[in-house]
Amino acid sequence: MNILGVSAFYHDSAACLLIDGEIVAAAEEERFTRKKHDSGFPRSAIRYCLSQANVRAEDLDLVVFYDKPLLKFERLVETYLASWPRGFRMFATGVPVWLRQKLHIARELDQGLDRAYRKRFVFLEHHESHAASAFFPSPFEEAAILTLDGVGEWATSSIGVGSRNQIKLLRELRFPHSLGLLYSAFTYFTGFKVNSGEYKLMGLAPYGEPIYADTILTKLMDLKQDGSFRLNMEYFAYCYRDVMTTRKMDALFGGPPRRPEAPITTREMDLAASIQSATEEIVLRLARHAQELTGQRRLTMAGGVALNCVANGRLRREGPFDEIWIQPAAGDAGGALGAAMFAWHQLLEKPRTCDGRDKQKGSLLGPEYSAEQVKQYLDSIGAVYEYYADETALAERIAALIASENVVGHCAGRMEFGPRALGCRSILGDPRSAKMQSVMNLKIKFRESFRPFAPAVLRERAHELFEMEPGQESPYMLLVAGIRKELRIDPAHEAGPGPRLSGVARVTQVRSTLPAITHLDYSARVQTVDEERYPRFHKILKAFERRTGCPAVINTSFNVRGEPIVNTPEDSYRCFMGTKMDALVIENFLLFHAQQPDRAGADRDGYLARFALD
Numbered sequence: 353m354n355i356l357g358v359s360a361f362y363h364d365s366a367a368c369l370l371i372d373g374e375i376v377a378a379a380e381e382e383r384f385t386r387k388k389h390d391s392g393f394p395r396s397a398i399r400y401c402l403s404q405a406n407v408r409a410e411d412l413d414l415v416v417f418y419d420k421p422l423l424k425f426e427r428l429v430e431t432y433l434a435s436w437p438r439g440f441r442m443f444a445t446g447v448p449v450w451l452r453q454k455l456h457i458a459r460e461l462d463q464g465l466d467r468a469y470r471k472r473f474v475f476l477e478h479h480e481s482h483a484a485s486a487f488f489p490s491p492f493e494e495a496a497i498l499t500l501d502g503v504g505e506w507a508t509s510s511i512g513v514g515s516r517n518q519i520k521l522l523r524e525l526r527f528p529h530s531l532g533l534l535y536s537a538f539t540y541f542t543g544f545k546v547n548s549g550e551y552k553l554m555g556l557a558p559y560g561e562p563i564y565a566d567t568i569l570t571k572l573m574d575l576k577q578d579g580s581f582r583l584n585m586e587y588f589a590y591c592y593r594d595v596m597t598t599r600k601m602d603a604l605f606g607g608p609p610r611r612p613e614a615p616i617t618t619r620e621m622d623l624a625a626s627i628q629s630a631t632e633e634i635v636l637r638l639a640r641h642a643q644e645l646t647g648q649r650r651l652t653m654a655g656g657v658a659l660n661c662v663a664n665g666r667l668r669r670e671g672p673f674d675e676i677w678i679q680p681a682a683g684d685a686g687g688a689l690g691a692a693m694f695a696w697h698q699l700l701e702k703p704r705t706c707d708g709r710d711k712q713k714g715s716l717l718g719p720e721y722s723a724e725q726v727k728q729y730l731d732s733i734g735a736v737y738e739y740y741a742d743e744t745a746l747a748e749r750i751a752a753l754i755a756s757e758n759v760v761g762h763c764a765g766r767m768e769f770g771p772r773a774l775g776c777r778s779i780l781g782d783p784r785s786a787k788m789q790s791v792m793n794l795k796i797k798f799r800e801s802f803r804p805f806a807p808a809v810l811r812e813r814a815h816e817l818f819e820m821e822p823g824q825e826s827p828y829m830l831l832v833a834g835i836r837k838e839l840r841i842d843p844a845h846e847a848g849p850g851p852r853l854s855g856v857a858r859v860t861q862v863r864s865t866l867p868a869i870t871h872l873d874y875s876a877r878v879q880t881v882d883e884e885r886y887p888r889f890h891k892i893l894k895a896f897e898r899r900t901g902c903p904a905v906i907n908t909s910f911n912v913r914g915e916p917i918v919n920t921p922e923d924s925y926r927c928f929m930g931t932k933m934d935a936l937v938i939e940n941f942l943l944f945h946a947q948q949p950d951r952a953g954a955d956r957d958g959y960l961a962r963f964a965l966d
């Protein structure tokens with residue numbers, strides 16, 4: 353039985369194909385169109401999912417859409433009426449696209465499937481899709497479910513419970529009271545781009561002090577013990593304007609929002625720390641309430657806010673649950689996967705078996721390219737490469753390159769589903785190198801210098817470097833853990849004479865024996881790498897460990913600022929040539945920047961200009 357799940361028309365459009373309940377393919381549309389967070393109809397992602405399994409549109413048994421457009425439109429109209437006459441402009445510009453496209457999803461799907469699909473379309477509620485994406489692929493037979501989101505139809509967060517092949521939603525928070533929109537309001541207010549800069553805000557938080565956290569929790573909202581809250585809408589404009597906050601917010605935090613790309617000041621750092629702390633408080637309260645309501649010892653999560661790995665780390669340490677599993681594609685892309693799984697288990701009542709492992713397959717659900725395809729492409733552009741028939745020898749070579757401070761692009765196997773690169777579309781570097789963080793930020797990714805990098809570490813040794821229990825895993829890079837005390841270095845003690853660094857300049861201070869992946873507060877966003885899910889990446893880490901004694905490398909997504917993560921060999925080569933990356937590995941081919949023909953890199957500026965700064 354072939355079920356296609358689709359999410360589209362909000363952000364991060366995606367498709368997912370389920371065959372007899374097994375996830376066989378899933379991908380975000382942005383990876384194909386090269387337009388970050390592409391919200392258009394996911395025609396390419398659907399085409400990929402079908403071709404991956406040799407399924408034609410007419411072979412599909414069910415097509416499931418991840419939300420209910422009519423209900424969403426109703427929310428839009430009601431919100432408009434409630435804020436009349438202020439929302440007229442936003443309403444008037446929004447309605448045509450609803451009338452033209454968003455209200456006619458069945459027609460769009462029909463066209464997108466070339467009119468070959470003749471059976472019915474099913475529409476789920478946004479939060480059902482998120483909840484399903486959290487619970488059904490999880491390794492747990494029973495668990496509490498927490499979705500933390502911006503907004504779908506009306507619900508913005510929900511608490512539920514899953515047992516075997518059924519889920520039940522028990523409580524919800526409704527628009528405009530939304531944790532996701534609150535966080536996005538601060539993303540906007542600190543001068544970052546809404547729906548994409550949230551990660552930067554989280555990365556900035558350790559530079560500041562949470563001096564406004566109480567103000568946020570008392571003035572901006574009425575927060576209850578159970579984590580539910582009502583926002584004071586005098587501070588927020590998102591119901592009726594295309595900006596997130598009002599003048600009243602400016603007055604509360606000492607001035608207007610930071611302009612994008614303007615210098616980041618202490619105020620932004622303190623605001624980042626404050627909204628992070630307030631978010632953690634709300635998440636902890638919601639989780640405690642979810643535990644009380646359901647009596648469960650395990651938690652599953654999805655929704656955009658579930659990508660806040662700092663809050664997740666705190667929930668892991670201080671929360672009431674023994675185990676947590678988070679959907680790697682926690683944002684709206686994962687809604688496609690959740691919708692398909694909801695149809696299979698909940699609607700068709702197909703059984704769900706649990707063997708202690710999750711069903712996400714390492715989230716390696718995207719396209720892969722054969723050696724033949726890679727060779728053909730590289731030859732067609734006259735690229736200079738070495739071919740390794742033996743993967744072990746190649747892993748040794750990659751490890752040696754990383755250990756001598758080379759930055760290596762690595763594109764191999766199936767592309768990741770979800771916003772984190774997990775070793776298959778990654779840029780790798782040496783975490784022991786003090787200069788690597790700024791080299792990679794400024795010369796490779798062309799992004800803000802304050803942004804931290806994450807480590808990928810052998811699962812069996814993660815607890816030796818990070819404050820984790822032996823065997824504890826974080827395969828999807830969704831948890832932050834502290835670096836172990838014995839590896840920490842206090843920069844105040846180490847600093848010699850001369851001016852003390854402040855603000856983002858502190859990024860250059862060495863804070864541990866793994867400086868490139870240690871954030872200002874000694875935290876790190878850890879990916880544990882196991883042989884079962886990531887055999888090739890595991891091999892590279894093992895080779896690096898043998899050579900250096902260090903079981904971790906820097907793992908950052910293979911892209912430049914504003915660019916979706918690379919998909920094809922061609923995307924990888926172009927990104928490689930557009931940056932100062934030293935070496936590139938595509939499958940078993942190794943390339944060096946310095947050896948490539950000049951013309952390939954000639955249009956570096958043109959390449960970078962293609963991606964709007966995010």
Ligand SMILES: [Fe+2]
Binds near residue numbers: 501503656683684
């Ligand atoms: Fe969502």
